[in-house]
Amino acid sequence: MTEIDVDLTALLPADLPDGREAVEEGRALAADLERGRSLFCATNGVGSEREWRERARAEGFSCSCMNIGLATWADTREAIGLIYEDALSRGVKPPDRFNLLAERRMGLPKAMRAEAPQETGPALWSDQDWFELANTAPIQPEAADNMIGGPGSLENATDALRVGITHIGVLSQYHWRWPYWDDDISQTMAVLKAAGLLSAFRADGVCFDSYLEDGYPGVFHDYANYVGWSMIERYISEELIGAAYSCSWGGLTQNPVIKSAVTLALHEVNPDGVPAGFVQGDTIGNTSDFDSNMAVVSSDVLFMKMVDRRYGLGGAPIAVPVTETERIPSWEEVATVQTIGRRLEEYIPLVSPSIDWSHIEALRDELVAGGRRFFDAAIGGLSGAGIDVEDPGQLLIVLKRLGSNRCEELFGAGEPDEEFPRGRRPVLQTDLVKNTMVEREKLLEELSGRGQEEAIRGMKVLVTSTDVHEFAEFLLASALGAVGTEVIDFGVNRDPEDIVKAVIETDADAVVITTHNGVARSFGQRLVGELAVAEASEVPVFMGGVLNEDVDGSEIPIDVRADLNATGIETPGTIDRLVDALIARRRGVAV
Numbered sequence: 144m145t146e147i148d149v150d151l152t153a154l155l156p157a158d159l160p161d162g163r164e165a166v167e168e169g170r171a172l173a174a175d176l177e178r179g180r181s182l183f184c185a186t187n188g189v190g191s192e193r194e195w196r197e198r199a200r201a202e203g204f205s206c207s208c209m210n211i212g213l214a215t216w217a218d219t220r221e222a223i224g225l226i227y228e229d230a231l232s233r234g235v236k237p238p239d240r241f242n243l244l245a246e247r248r249m250g251l252p253k254a255m256r257a258e259a260p261q262e263t264g265p266a267l268w269s270d271q272d273w274f275e276l277a278n279t280a281p282i283q284p285e286a287a288d289n290m291i292g293g294p295g296s297l298e299n300a301t302d303a304l305r306v307g308i309t310h311i312g313v314l315s316q317y318h319w320r321w322p323y324w325d326d327d328i329s330q331t332m333a334v335l336k337a338a339g340l341l342s343a344f345r346a347d348g349v350c351f352d353s354y355l356e357d358g359y360p361g362v363f364h365d366y367a368n369y370v371g372w373s374m375i376e377r378y379i380s381e382e383l384i385g386a387a388y389s390c391s392w393g394g395l396t397q398n399p400v401i402k403s404a405v406t407l408a409l410h411e412v413n414p415d416g417v418p419a420g421f422v423q424g425d426t427i428g429n430t431s432d433f434d435s436n437m438a439v440v441s442s443d444v445l446f447m448k449m450v451d452r453r454y455g456l457g458g459a460p461i462a463v464p465v466t467e468t469e470r471i472p473s474w475e476e477v478a479t480v481q482t483i484g485r486r487l488e489e490y491i492p493l494v495s496p497s498i499d500w501s502h503i504e505a506l507r508d509e510l511v512a513g514g515r516r517f518f519d520a521a522i523g524g525l526s527g528a529g530i531d532v533e534d535p536g537q538l539l540i541v542l543k544r545l546g547s548n549r550c551e552e553l554f555g556a557g558e559p560d561e562e563f564p565r566g567r568r569p570v571l572q573t574d575l576v577k578n579t580m581v582e583r584e585k586l587l588e589e590l591s592g593r594g595q596e597e598a599i600r601g602m603k604v605l606v607t608s609t610d611v612h613e614f615a616e617f618l619l620a621s622a623l624g625a626v627g628t629e630v631i632d633f634g635v636n637r638d639p640e641d642i643v644k645a646v647i648e649t650d651a652d653a654v655v656i657t658t659h660n661g662v663a664r665s666f667g668q669r670l671v672g673e674l675a676v677a678e679a680s681e682v683p684v685f686m687g688g689v690l691n692e693d694v695d696g697s698e699i700p701i702d703v704r705a706d707l708n709a710t711g712i713e714t715p716g717t718i719d720r721l722v723d724a725l726i727a728r729r730r731g732v733a734v
């Protein structure tokens with residue numbers, strides 16, 4: 144085991160309240176809460192989504208799930224109805240469940256939402272909106288993104304239970320940061336109260352959902368550590384809080400064989416047998432050629448459905464719309480891949496019997512063994528350092544403050560090996576990290592052949608991300624460092640005001656921002672305004688990533704590059720062009 148070179152107890156805030164008491168406080172609120180019944184549960188004669196999934200498992204039918212989240216709740220509600228009708232009109236089974244990809248503001252306490260920056264995705268503003276969420280069509284909602292995890296967790300959990308939602312998440316999102324919110328102690332307590340409330344309805348089938356890639360596993364290098372992380376989440380949810388833990392995953396993996404093995408490994412470390420809420424479809428194999436992405440969705444969904452049926456998992460694979468790389472999909476794009484997903488169910492009996500599952504099972508066993516090593520190292524390491532690992536509050540906040548990289552370095556399942564970025568040889572390297580490393584090599588090779596080092600050397604460039612997406616930020620920082628700039632890596636999830644403060648403090652020559660959440664225009668405008676207030680308008684700003692936003696009532700976010708350029712922000716598109724643009728700025732010429 145690697146020596147723990149961090150003072151873990153120093154990460155524990157002295158004024159952290161007892162997490163067990165917060166859980167009890169949440170549980171006590173159940174006495175005054177009247178749980179509703181959704182249209183899906185009423186139509187199918189079940190008390191909860193869990194009951195439905197257990198029926199699917201026992202009777203051998205496939206469930207399907209979709210992600211949905213247009214600009215407003217009204218647009219999203221209409222889309223849900225249209226997708227349902229579309230399935231009926233084509234003669235295919237409608238989806239069993241949808242995950243509401245709510246806007247980030249929903250993670251904040253209600254009183255702060257109206258004033259917070261708007262990103263892409265719907266927000267629910269009234270009791271009527273919540274009611275409609277569970278009653279627009281007989282498709283069971285998950286109260287998903289931004290519901291539990293942030294400081295608004297308890298309010299959202301209460302609203303969701305009232306209307307009959309029985310899968311509420313997302314535990315892994317506890318590791319996110321919400322705009323203008325830095326108080327992680329009250330955030331932790333809000334999450335524990337919400338989870339305590341869910342635990343009171345465990346016997347009714349209510350589950351605490353998680354989607355691994357939204358948290359640390361999304362940037363882990365090793366799939367074995369995904370499995371170990373799921374064990375930690377399960378331990379916190381089931382053992383310490385008493386809430387049924389439902390573990391979903393899948394979006395950042397392209398290889399169907401690996402994906403099958405990880406799905407089975409996660410099932411193996413789930414002794415309570417709670418069916419996974421969903422298996423997200425592959426979101427990284429897609430390219431900007433939408434037609435070619437049909438291959439990605441077909442192979443991915445067929446495999447996930449075969450695994451689900453063969454091993455009786457009761458999960459619900461998601462078919463990802465082919466426009467994934469570019470933007471939030473329209474309802475028609477969701478309906479199209481839902482139809483493909485249902486048709487693929489016909490192929491399960493034709494293909495599955497000919498597959499050599501023993502290879503996949505062997506891989507599963509290796510991942511399970513690695514996952515257990517991660518779990519034991521983490522719980523043993525924290526406990527050995529004096530953290531009370533029976534207090535969910537202590538466990539959550541110390542892991543949050545430790546950060547994903549250190550967590551994987553310290554507790555990872557792989558053997559120590561300095562050749563690898565996290566100091567360990569992965570049991571099985573993750574697809575997204577593998578792809579990003581290949582892209583990084585190509586980029587560095589290309590840039591090193593251009594002989595631009597002299598022109599750019601010593602330029603101080605601040606690199607950051609407006610949100611959780613950190614792979615592009617990593618590539619930008621690597622590439623700019625390799626060509627000779629002095630990189631100030633300002634990390635992810637930053638607000639415009641913080642960036643301006645850092646620019647002044649570090650005397651940066653340029654700011655490079657990657658953004659993905661559909662907030663590019665307002666973020667850029669605010670940043671430029673704040674730079675002007677700080678009398679630093681001469682510092683050039685470059686933005687890239689997904690440069691769109693919901694503007695003027697658009698149902699899905701639209702391209703805002705022209706607006707950004709009008710405020711003086713440059714949008715060079717690719718990293719090699721960014722290097723050219725930085726050099727041009729230094730020379731005082733426009734590109």
Ligand code: B12
Pocket residue numbers: 212244245246247263264288289319320356357358361362394395426427429466467468469470471472579610611612613614615616618619655656657658659660661662685686687688689691700714715716717718721
């Ligand atoms: C991985 C991923 C995630 C992971 C992130 C893990 C992590 N810690 O990084 C997770 C699952 C956590 C996630 C969460 C969310 N995601 Co996401 N995610 C993606 C995904 C699949 C890949 C992005 C990625 O990392 N690519 C690899 C990197 C290397 O490539 P890249 O980002 O494209 O960057 C390249 C270029 O764009 C360019 N570039 C990037 N930045 C810059 C900057 C400059 C200056 C320049 C010159 C170039 C440049 O260079 C890079 C190298 O070529 C995309 C879809 C897709 N397939 O692209 C969605 C996507 C970006 N996500 C999306 C959304 C909406 C979200 C959420 C808001 C969803 C939600 N409601 O909760 C949350 C974010 C919440 C938060 N708190 O911030 C949307 C954005 C939609 C839009 N704006 O229209 C996308 C497009 C998916 C979709 N179709 O809906 N996501």
